[in-house]
Amino acid sequence: MTAAPLLALSQVTRVYTMGGSRVQALGPVSFTIDAGEFVAVTGPSGSGKSTLLNILGLLDLPSAGTYTIRGQSAMGLHERELAERRNREIGFIFQTFRLLPQHDVLGNVSLPFLYRDIEPDEIQRRCLEAIQRVGLDHRIGHRPAELSGGEMQRVAIARALAGGPAMLLADEPTGNLDQETGRGILELFDQLHAAGTTIILVTHDPAIAARAARQLDLRDGLLVEDRRLA
């Protein structure tokens, strides 16, 4: 493989300063992820998984080191540019779904297009396609309050997919679901991965991590293991 990696971290650290004290939550870590990979980020609570995911998703910037997506550095980008990149490159999926109660399924899925100039027909087309992929065509007009947990997470995944991102970033996506429902979501991830979607999934459940082709294991903010299966 000579193609540039999808994303690359080099000596990335994240230091939080609160009052007088400094907490080095992450790093220094260096690794690359290629397009199409399915990566699980594991580690105990407080090990820096969410901190890492926030940096990967351009919600936060490293205190030191460099982070590049498709060869373009995220360092020194203006807040406006970061937002635009998040809109186009990143699809977030959260443990608590984070659907907006004021919008129905279609409204929630089309949220990324609130911040992008695009034709209404195109919005419609992309949202319907994303909703179809997560298997919720029959619930388009429903409000989040009318959906089950599994359905809500599917809506959130459709929202993450609709914008056509370069990668999905999921932070404990099954943490609020029962095992059965969680399995359904993980199977959906498998399907998306099989179709070529890059997925980075944070979990502290080894069984879930085992589904990914690659595991990044964090301890105290440091990468202690980068394991590829098969």
Next chain:
Amino acid sequence: MKTPRSRRARQLHDAFRSLLLHRLRSLLSTLGIAIAVAAFVAMLAVGEGAKREILAQIRIFGPNTVLLRPASEKSGLSLGEMQALRRQLTSIERMGAMRDTGLTVTGVAADGSVPVYTQTGDFLAMRGVAAAEGRLLADLDALQRRRVALVGSAVSIRLGLEARPGRTLLVGGETYEIVGIMAPSQRASVSPALAIHRNLDDVVLIPVESRATDPRADDTLSVGEVWVEIPPAMGPIAGAESLRSAVQRLRPNAPQDGIQIVIPIEVLRRETAIRRVLNLVLAALGGISLLVGGIGVMNIMLANVVERRGEIGLRRAVGAGRAEIIGQFLVESTLLTVLGGGIGIVVGVLAAAILGVATGWSVAVTPGALLIALAAAALAGIGSGIYPARQAAGVPPAEALRG
């Protein structure tokens, strides 16, 4: 709902949805603004009504007219005194008078029901009377003491063929020839305090001079209420003063209060002053409500920012920049206050209408006033939204998504 075309329109629609989620809260939070706008609209309606009334009165009297109003039937100026006054006050532009003779037209079908008034001087010109048929009463009629009559438009309709130009009418046993018919007067509501005579449409006018064949009797002919047009450079107040002293010179021994000097424009000013006080009260109420309402909206928006912290984080995650978060909260607060403004306009227009009926004042709602009220509401929305919006956008996205 069809997806709006532009990004801005989609964001507006999104803000609208957010407000609809908590309808009652949204409605209550905007009550203060509604009261403010209602007060403003009512205030502007009363103010505009007063302005229009003054303008209508000015159209009747002119801004520089002063009235010499007899306190009793006997205390009025005589024709001789009026002429003397005119000779004394050379700067006066126009002077005229009209009086109810107490007589009626006789010898017609409507016998006894058509009042006859005398007029003299420039009265017709000062009232802006025009002839619909025939001619008006002229100076020569007065000079030659002709028995001629001018018929009001309503009288002409009532009497029909009996009141055509060229025909005659009986007044106090004398025969008067009809020379013309007046054009209908522009009806304008006249302030009750000014209580000018009956509308000219309903009377027959004759020259006061026709009531005496001998000029030596002029001193016994009462002319009634005298209208004096003061030169604009002098102004009605100074004009009234010089009239007062002129009248005193004319009748050194008569009691001073025999003739009231009335300045119509001043009477109107006094009358509208009470409305100005009410308007001040309404303005204060509006201002305080706007402030309190604005603080109320700000409060709700601040609560929103805290409550919707996770939503803000999510929006940042899917691509909202700081500017878009600020925009969202500003649009929400402005939508809230404009909604309140809309309610306020309805209430304000109703309040103005009720006030108008209750007090008899004329009130007038103008599109400009509504625009001003709505603009005030929108400004209050922006003013009360700016701080919460900045708060919302100030939270780092990763922070907003924690917890």
